[in-house]
Amino acid sequence: MKKQSDKPDIVSVARLAGVSAATVSRALNHPDLVHPATRKKIDLAIRKSGYIRNRAAQTIHGRRSATIGLIVPTIANVIFAELVQAFNDAVSQQGFTLLLASHGYDLATEYALVRKLLEHRVDALALIGLDHGEDTYRVLREQGLPALAIWNYDPVSTISCLGIDNAEAGRIAASHLLMLGHRRIATIFPDTGENDRARSRRSAAQATLKAAGLGDRADWQIQTPYNTGQAKRASLELLASVDRPTALLCGNDVIAQGALYAALKLGLKVPGDLSIIGIGDFVGSAELEPPLTTIRIPARRIGAAAADHLVAAVDSESEDAMIRTCFECELIMRATTATPPVG
Amino acid sequence: MKKQSDKPDIVSVARLAGVSAATVSRALNHPDLVHPATRKKIDLAIRKSGYIRNRAAQTIHGRRSATIGLIVPTIANVIFAELVQAFNDAVSQQGFTLLLASHGYDLATEYALVRKLLEHRVDALALIGLDHGEDTYRVLREQGLPALAIWNYDPVSTISCLGIDNAEAGRIAASHLLMLGHRRIATIFPDTGENDRARSRRSAAQATLKAAGLGDRADWQIQTPYNTGQAKRASLELLASVDRPTALLCGNDVIAQGALYAALKLGLKVPGDLSIIGIGDFVGSAELEPPLTTIRIPARRIGAAAADHLVAAVDSESEDAMIRTCFECELIMRATTATPPVG
DNA sequence: AATAGTCTTGCAAATGTTTTCATAAAATAT
DNA sequence: ATATTTTATGAAAACATTTGCAAGACTATT
Secondary structure, three states, X not given: OOOOOOOOOHHHHHHHHOOOHHHHHHHHHOHHHOOHHHHHHHHHHHHHHOOOOOHHHHHHOOOOOXXXXXXXXXXXXXXXXXXXXXXXXXXXXOOOEEEEEEOOOOHHHHHHHHHHHHHOOOOEEEEEOOOOOHHHHHHHHHHXXXXXXXXXXXXXXXXXXXXXXHHHHHHHHHHHHHHOOOOOEEEEEOOOOOOHHHHHHHHHHHHXXXXXXXXXXXXXXXXXXXOHHHHHHHHHHHHHOOOOOOEEEEOOHHHHHHHHHHHHHOOOOOOOOOEEEEEEOOXXXXXXXXXXXXXXXXXXXXXXXXXXXXXXXXXXXXXXXXXXXXXXXXXXXXXXXXXXXXX | OOOOOOOOOHHHHHHHHOOOHHHHHHHHHOHHHOOHHHHHHHHHHHHHHOOOOOHHHHHHOOOOOOEEEEEEOOOOOOOOHHHHHHHHHHHHHOOOEEEEEEOOOOHHHHHHHHHHHHHOOOOEEEEEOOOOOHHHHHHHHHHOOOEEEEEEOOOOOOOOEEEEOHHHHHHHHHHXXXXXXXXXXXXXXXXXXXXXXXXXXXXXXXXXXXXXXXOOOHHHEEEOOXXXXXXXXXXXXXXXXXXXXXXXXXXXXXXXXXXXXXXXXXXXXXXXXXXXXXXXXXXOOOOOOOOOEEEEOOHHHHHHHHHHHHHHHHHOOOOOOOOEEEEOOEEEOOOOOOOOOOO
C-alpha cells in the first residue's frame, strides 16, 4: 500500500526492468547512451506496465514542454481552417502538441488566452496579425519566448511576422477591377477596429480606387462581419437597388461567397451583370459556381512555415532572431469577374 | 547569481511579498484562507515581478492539468468547425485549455495522438465517433480518465458517447426523397472503412431504399472523400449521363455542396431536374443558392454538452459514470429537394 | 598482464508547486 | 483577566522527472 495511485511511474518501470530510474529516463530521452540490452529490458518493462511518461515532470525540470500555442480569432469558420491544419500538422510531426485558443476578434480576451497558454509553459506562441493589446506585447517581451505573428506582413513589426502584405492584396484586387473597366465599385469589409489584416486591405483598396478618380460613396462601403449569411443579406440590400455597383470587392472569400449567393438569388448574372472578387482563396472557393476570382493567400505554406520557424527557434537555444517573411499573394482569375455590363 | 533562470517563481514572489511560498500558493488557489492584507501584498508582488504560475508544477503535484484533449479527423474543413468552436468555448470558459489534434481519418495515427495527449496528462479526452483502434480503447480503459465519443450515438457503446443517431439521419434523408416520389436515387458517401458515422448513415439509407423496392445500382453508389472539389467532379461524371438519377443523397453537406455546384455547372435546375439532400447542416449550408435541404446535426449544442460533461466528470472526483446521450437530428427542408421531374 | 580509454550505470540534487501538520497570533467567550 | 476557539502563516514532504558527477565494467593497446 505504499503507492496511492496505481499509475506506473518511472521508478516502477525501473524496478520492473531491474535498473535505476535514471537509466530509464536516459533510455527514453537519449537512447544512444544506454546499452542495447538494457534498452530492450526497459522497453519490455514499459510495454508490460503500460507506462506513459509525464511531460509535466519534464517541463518542470526546465526541459521544454513540447507544446506550442496558437491563438486565432475564430475556429467556426473556414478562414483559418487550412492555416490551423497545416500549422498543427507541421508542429505535430516534430513532436510538439498544439494548444489552441480562439478569442472571437476580441483583443482583451486574447490577452487572457496568452496568459493562460504561458501558464502552461508553451515553448512558443503564434498569434494572428499584428493588432494586439499593449499588455499582450508587454508580456510577450517579458517572457522572451519565441513568438510569431502570422498572416500579416509588416516591415516594421515589433515582433516576428510571417504572412502576406495585406495592403498589396487590397491593391491587387482593386486594380483588377479597375483594369477590367469598372467605375462603380462597392467594397464589403468587416469592422477594422481591431483587425489589421482587414484594415490594410481596405485602406489600400480605397486608396487605389481614389487614385483612379473614383468618389467614395458612403453607401458603397458596406460593413459586415466575416459571415456568409450576414454578407449575403447585406449584399441583397445593396444589389436590390437599380443604382447598384457593377463590381464588389470583398474583404475575404467568406464575404464574397455571401455576395455571390445574393447575386444568384436576385437573378443577376455573375460576372455578366456583376463582378465579385474575394481575398483568401479558401477551401471550396475554387469549386463555387461560378468559381471565385480571388487573391490567393498561401495558407498551407504560411502555416507550415510558421510552425517550422517556431520549432527551429525552440530547438536552437540561441536568442530567437527576429524574422519578417513576406509571402506573395497572387490574383487567381476565375470566373466571377469580367468587364462591366455596357449601358 | 543563484538563480540561473530569470523567470520569477513562487518563492521569489514570496520573498518579494515578505511571506512564505505556501502563503502565495494559498492566495492563488484558496484566496479565502489568507488575510486580505497579505493577499494585497502578494498581488502587488505578483504584479511587480510579472510572475506567471506554472501549471506543470501543479500538474505534477497531482492536481489536475486543466487541459482537455480533443482529437478530430480533420480541421481543414467545415465539418467539425462548429463542434470544435463550441467545445473550445465551453471548456475554456471553465478554466480549461484545449489540446487539439487531428488524424486525417487514420486510426493508427489517432492512437499515437491519444498517447501524446496522455503524456501531457489531459484531464479528459474527447474523440469523434466510435470507430477506434483496439489499442486506443485499451489505453483509455487502462488510464481510466474521463473519455467521450462525440458525434455518433450508439446504445451499446463501450465508452460514453454523445451525438446523433447517424442511422436515423440516413433513414430520414432516404425517406424524404422517397416521400417526394423519387425512384432514381444515387448515394454519395466517403469510404466507410474506419468511419462509423458515415457507415451508419449509408447502410441505413441503403436499407431504406431497398425496403422501398429500389434496386441498388452499383454505378449509383458513388464513393468520394469529404471534399467539395472531389465531390463536384464525381457528381459531374454521374450527372453527365442521360441515364441519370433524379435525386442525390449525400453523406454530408460538404459533398452535397459539391454536388450542387456540379448540377449548376451542367445547367441542371435544382430542385427542378435534380434533388439534393445533405447531412449536417454545416455553417453556410443555409446560405447556399438554392439553400440546401439537409439533416441538421446540432453541432454547437453537442460540442457544448460534450465539454460540460467532461468538465463535470473531471470536477467530481467520483468514478465518471457512463453516459449515452442522443441528440435529435431533424430534417431541414430548404430548397434543393422537390418532386422528381415528370417524364 | 598492465594501462588507458571508452561505455554504461547509479546516486543524489534540482525543478516549481501544493498540502498536511504544527504553531503563533488574534478573536471570542467566560 | 484567563481559557478557548478561530484564523493566518510557515516548514517540510511530496509529486515525477532529468542530469552532473563519479565509479564500475568493459575493450583496446602495448
